[in-house]
Amino acid sequence: MRRRWTDWLGALYAALLYGFIFLPVGVLVLFSFQSGRFPIPPFNGPSLKWYQAVFADSSLTDALVNSLVVALSSSALACVLGFLSAYGLARYKLPAAGFQRALIIAPFTVSYLIIGLGLLITFNTFGVSRSLFTVGIGHVVINTPLCFAIIYSQIGDHQVNIERAARDLGASDLKVMALITAPMLAPAIAASYFLSFTFSWDEFIIAFLLSRFEVTLPVEIWSLLRSGLNPKTNAVGSIVFLFSVFILVVLEFTVFRKHKRN
Amino acid sequence: MTSLANPNSGERHKALAFVLPAVVWTGAFFVIPFAFMAAMSLWKRVGTKTVQTWSLDNYFDFFAKSHFFDGLLNSLEITLTVTLLSVLFAYPLAWIIAMRVPERWQRAALLLAILPFWTSYVVRSYAWMLVLGRSGIINQSLMSAGIIDEPLELASTRAATIIGFVHFFVMLLTLTIYANLKQLSPNYARAAADLGASPLRTFIHVILPLTTPGIMVGAFLTFALCIGDYITPQILGGNNELVLPQIIMLQIGRRADLPAASALAIILMLIVSLVYLLCARWLKLERA
Amino acid sequence: MTAEVTIENVSHRFGHFLALDGIDLTIKAGEFAVLLGPSGCGKTTLLSLLGGFLTPTQGRLLIGGTDITHLPPSARPTTTMFQDYALFPHMSLLDNVGFGLRMRGISRAERHKRAGELLELVGLPDVGLKKPHELSGGQRQRVALARALAVEPDVLLLDEPLGALDLKLRRQMQDELKAIQRRVGTTFIHVTHDQEEAMAIADLIIVMSGGQLQHVGKPEEVYLRPNNRFTAAFMGEANFIQGTVTKRSAKWVEVELPVGTRRFPISSMINEECEIGASIEVCFRPEHVELAAKTTKACDLGQAVIRDVAFFGTHHRCQFQIDAHGEQIFIGHLPQIFEPANKNKLHVLLNASDAIILPAPGTSS
Numbered sequence: 001m002r003r004r005w006t007d008w009l010g011a012l013y014a015a016l017l018y019g020f021i022f023l024p025v026g027v028l029v030l031f032s033f034q035s036g037r038f039p040i041p042p043f044n045g046p047s048l049k050w051y052q053a054v055f056a057d058s059s060l061t062d063a064l065v066n067s068l069v070v071a072l073s074s075s076a077l078a079c080v081l082g083f084l085s086a087y088g089l090a091r092y093k094l095p096a097a098g099f100q101r102a103l104i105i106a107p108f109t110v111s112y113l114i115i116g117l118g119l120l121i122t123f124n125t126f127g128v129s130r131s132l133f134t135v136g137i138g139h140v141v142i143n144t145p146l147c148f149a150i151i152y153s154q155i156g157d158h159q160v161n162i163e164r165a166a167r168d169l170g171a172s173d174l175k176v177m178a179l180i181t182a183p184m185l186a187p188a189i190a191a192s193y194f195l196s197f198t199f200s201w202d203e204f205i206i207a208f209l210l211s212r213f214e215v216t217l218p219v220e221i222w223s224l225l226r227s228g229l230n231p232k233t234n235a236v237g238s239i240v241f242l243f244s245v246f247i248l249v250v251l252e253f254t255v256f257r258k259h260k261r262n
Numbered sequence: 263m264t265s266l267a268n269p270n271s272g273e274r275h276k277a278l279a280f281v282l283p284a285v286v287w288t289g290a291f292f293v294i295p296f297a298f299m300a301a302m303s304l305w306k307r308v309g310t311k312t313v314q315t316w317s318l319d320n321y322f323d324f325f326a327k328s329h330f331f332d333g334l335l336n337s338l339e340i341t342l343t344v345t346l347l348s349v350l351f352a353y354p355l356a357w358i359i360a361m362r363v364p365e366r367w368q369r370a371a372l373l374l375a376i377l378p379f380w381t382s383y384v385v386r387s388y389a390w391m392l393v394l395g396r397s398g399i400i401n402q403s404l405m406s407a408g409i410i411d412e413p414l415e416l417a418s419t420r421a422a423t424i425i426g427f428v429h430f431f432v433m434l435l436t437l438t439i440y441a442n443l444k445q446l447s448p449n450y451a452r453a454a455a456d457l458g459a460s461p462l463r464t465f466i467h468v469i470l471p472l473t474t475p476g477i478m479v480g481a482f483l484t485f486a487l488c489i490g491d492y493i494t495p496q497i498l499g500g501n502n503e504l505v506l507p508q509i510i511m512l513q514i515g516r517r518a519d520l521p522a523a524s525a526l527a528i529i530l531m532l533i534v535s536l537v538y539l540l541c542a543r544w545l546k547l548e549r550a
Numbered sequence: 551m552t553a554e555v556t557i558e559n560v561s562h563r564f565g566h567f568l569a570l571d572g573i574d575l576t577i578k579a580g581e582f583a584v585l586l587g588p589s590g591c592g593k594t595t596l597l598s599l600l601g602g603f604l605t606p607t608q609g610r611l612l613i614g615g616t617d618i619t620h621l622p623p624s625a626r627p628t629t630t631m632f633q634d635y636a637l638f639p640h641m642s643l644l645d646n647v648g649f650g651l652r653m654r655g656i657s658r659a660e661r662h663k664r665a666g667e668l669l670e671l672v673g674l675p676d677v678g679l680k681k682p683h684e685l686s687g688g689q690r691q692r693v694a695l696a697r698a699l700a701v702e703p704d705v706l707l708l709d710e711p712l713g714a715l716d717l718k719l720r721r722q723m724q725d726e727l728k729a730i731q732r733r734v735g736t737t738f739i740h741v742t743h744d745q746e747e748a749m750a751i752a753d754l755i756i757v758m759s760g761g762q763l764q765h766v767g768k769p770e771e772v773y774l775r776p777n778n779r780f781t782a783a784f785m786g787e788a789n790f791i792q793g794t795v796t797k798r799s800a801k802w803v804e805v806e807l808p809v810g811t812r813r814f815p816i817s818s819m820i821n822e823e824c825e826i827g828a829s830i831e832v833c834f835r836p837e838h839v840e841l842a843a844k845t846t847k848a849c850d851l852g853q854a855v856i857r858d859v860a861f862f863g864t865h866h867r868c869q870f871q872i873d874a875h876g877e878q879i880f881i882g883h884l885p886q887i888f889e890p891a892n893k894n895k896l897h898v899l900l901n902a903s904d905a906i907i908l909p910a911p912g913t914s915s
Binding site: 447449450452453454455456457458459460463467468471472 | 603623624628629633634636639640649653697698701
């Protein structure tokens with residue numbers, strides 16, 4: 001009987017914590033359908049008018065496109081850099097390998113604010129004007145260590161013999177990498193790409209410091225916050241959330257499902 | 263990595279070609295900017311000009327100007343509170359998901375527990391305003407229930423900052439602790455019970471020590487991300503108790519004092535490095 | 551400390567899967583019993599039920615006459631030695647071995663003294679301050695044994711404890727396990743899928759398959775007079791020749807085989823109720839095949855051609871094909887010194903009292 005009592009307590013605890021975790025998101029999404037001017041109770045919807053307002057606001061839609069461009073391209077570059085360096089460090093014995101590994105990982109341990117500030121000072125010094133391009137550079141800096149760490153952790157020594165077999169059968173180094181190594185690591189590469197994508201997509205402080213006229217979505221939302229509580233902000237937030245969840249679900253049912261089966 | 267060494271120099275060139283792009287990128291856009299920032303921290307802002315005089319004045323200012331040092335204290339107090347609370351809240355949830363939820367539902371339960379992770383970080387803090395604000399859900403509920411007459415000042419306080427942070431980091435820690443719990447052989451708990459340990463003693467003597475790595479990884483990430491974050495305290499904390507990142511942003515934005523901002527940023531980094539060294543034995547990057 | 555174990559009509563289900571189907575079994579106090587069977591036969595489930603990690607869907611478990619069916623593991627007079635050893639990695643070996651005593655409130659000095667004695671018993675003196683990761687697989691296995699014995703259980707449950715060791719070490723540990731069991735006198739119940747291991751250590755072998763007991767007996771019985779075809783085939787290489795009972799007397803039975811009609815002593819029959827006309831199988835092991843008749847009760851298998859031969863050190867393993875009946879193949883062991891060659895034609899015999907007669911598969915017994 002004591003077992004049942006603790007089980008109930010556990011279920012109650014889990015319910016409370018799930019409630020806490022979902023409370024702000026629930027409120028956010030619910031009041032994005034508010035038809036009044038303020039996203040506060042009482043709820044008087046549902047209405048899609050704030051979603052219309054989002055899509056009618058060209059600065060928001062521009063920012064959304066900017067974010068997509070920056071996220072797609074910067075994570076692709078981060079992934080390539082991460083994959084190549086992980087492969088080199090795992091497969092070859094290099095001088096000062098430990099140092100190189102530490103160097104590549106280093107940006108991961110430093111707060112985004114510091115990375116952004118350093119880049120800001122450097123770009124100022126060399127007279128590089130702030131743009132989406134400089135934001136992208138910053139995002140590659142923060143995401144390369146992530147891609148490196150994920151891919152490096154998945155390159156096992158057990159795959160070495162598979163690569164040797166391919167070489168033995170006459171494949172060149174490039175062919176081995178393209179036809180054997182990369183496909184074997186596809187789940188890790190895909191996971192690191194999507195993770196970098198979401199990190200870049202959601203990154204605020206570097207984008208804020210390094211952009212000027214064209215901005216990314218988080219920066220645009222930030223300036224929207226100055227207008228106080230506004231159902232339009234709820235609508236944008238809900239769109240971003242649903243978009244991320246959509247990517248997550250796609251990932252779950254493609255990459256990770258396959259990975260698990262292997 | 264052991265038997266794969268190939269000593270001839272052609273192989274070594276090939277290997278360098280793989281690693282070089284990432285190393286050069288990190289060097290150009292991380293190490294050099296960092297050096298610039300370090301140099302900048304030794305210069306001075308005089309009037310509207312940055313003067314290249316080498317001095318440690320910006321660092322002395324940190325201890326001399328009380329609002330800088332208070333910012334550090336605020337940061338540390340908030341971060342430590344958040345880390346502690348997040349571990350305390352996350353551990354039971356991770357344990358329930360790993361041990362009590364049936365195996366085939368665990369992944370779903372975990373994904374659900376970290377779903378709000380995927381809302382925009384800026385929007386998540388804003389969403390807490392909707393909950394905690396003067397006319398937010400909590401105040402309206404309490405007032406309509408007749409518990410309070412006047413709305414409580416929940417938003418724009420240190421408590422609001424802490425709630426916003428804990429919300430985020432509970433999800434992170436649930437993930438790291440769950441992963442740690444799952445990699446333990448269930449036979450550890452069985453063996454302890456078999457040898458006469460009560461569930462509580464099994465937990466204290468066996469499960470808790472074995473999940474210390476998961477706790478420490480999550481706690482370090484929480485510390486590092488929390489102490490460096492600008493958004494959550496800026497949106498939820500109001501303007502009365504600034505934390506270090508807010509002060510840094512003030513130097514950059516309003517005062518255009520990049521030397522002072524650089525010095526503060528370096529102090530922030532040193533603190534995180536110090537904590538990293540303290541936790542280093544639990545934070546290892548391992549290859550499968 | 552030792553006690554008798556009784557299993558009464560125990561069944562266990564996992565969802566729709568019937569893992570154990572009405573098991574009745576008694577293991578005497580101080581016996582070294584081995585649960586033997588292929589994976590999925592239910593042996594590990596039975597061990598988990600005895601250890602208290604599962605509760606049976608049906609039936610009762612008794613140790614020393616006390617019903618323990620619903621007791622938690624900590625309240626049972628059993629301890630388990632786990633397949634992965636489950637040594638606590640953050641504790642020294644002394645603390646590992648002394649853990650059970652600590653849970654019983656025994657003082658630190660006392661439990662360390664006792665743990666030291668146990669480490670000595672399992673052949674690991676002077677390593678008490680090391681951590682588990684500093685040990686080899688075989689040493690960990692010994693520590694796990696010491697930890698399980700430290701609380702002086704009546705019954706020790708061993709879940710494939712030798713599975714992770716290499717062959718040579720495994721043979722050595724078998725001898726040591728048996729010696730330690732003799733010394734402490736505790737009832738040991740040991741799970742394995744290795745029939746040689748079972749025969750090497752067991753007083754009592756319990757052969758299981760499909761959640762049921764196939765044969766319970768001493769190693770000699772289970773190997774030489776298996777109850778059924780499964781046990782015969784599982785305990786080692788066996789030949790089966792189909793036939794029909796044609797005549798029987800009080801002393802012998804006559805069987806129609808592909809090589810002709812042969813007589814076997816009535817004791818060959820595992821199921822003595824076989825009627826005339828019943829389908830049977832004559833079962834014999836490769837080492838029972840002979841070239842020259844040693845006894846008058848020899849069963850002549852006729853001329854056979856060697857199709858394949860391999861040298862095994864202690865013997866030559868030969869695949870025979872019986873002349874007149876191209877499809878009938880059996881395995882025989884020929885002496886070390888003999889030099890058989892492929893396609894040799896030999897006259898092969900079988901000592902009739904070595905063979906057993908089982909009901910043919912599909913016929914009810």
